Amino acid sequence: EAQVTQNPRYLITVTGKKLTVTCSQNMNHEYMSWYRQDPGLGLRQIYYSMNVEVTDKGDVPEGYKVSRKEKRNFPLILESPSPNQTSLYFCASSPRTVGYEQYFGPGTRLTVT
């Protein structure tokens, strides 16, 4: 089944404890992206990747890191999480590099206390 997977789906952590949210797609898509979704603010892009070893900042990159060592994987790293990073996070992938449809993973609900 063609899909985007994320792990973990739910995570409660404490301020400053480094964490990684994994994202993997089995559709051979070149483009991958991370979003956060907050009430009243909608979906905001954190980082995106056009291809392996090519990443760039989205609208809200502060406090996050990403890497793209393999085409299928695009992990999101929070090196020192803070409470304002409590949010619902989505990974997405697209078969094209610019302006084409994106397919979303199931989401990761992160709480930072």
Next chain:
Amino acid sequence: QKEVEQNSGPLSVPEGAIASLNCTYSDRGSQSFFWYRQYSGKSPELIMSIYSNGDKEDGRFTAQLNKASQYVSLLIRDSQPSDSATYLCAVGGGGADGLTFGKGTHLIIQP
């Protein structure tokens, strides 16, 4: 800054009626337009895409695009309670930064 505007709602529609959802966008260079449906706590699901002016129909859904007016709409015919969700308009093209999403319209179909 690219912007995509939607009425947040809620938009309440009787079961069996036509639901009409609207979206405007700021970037005249936009080339691709999408509608996503999102149930509470779930991920956005792509339901319609449109790339050229006019109408595109898929089952009970019709997407309409007017690039001159920078306006996109989604019509849902014979609305069902299962259509109750938040509908996100997304616009892309022209740049390497993917899609810009509106904040969504909350649709309620009343049985």
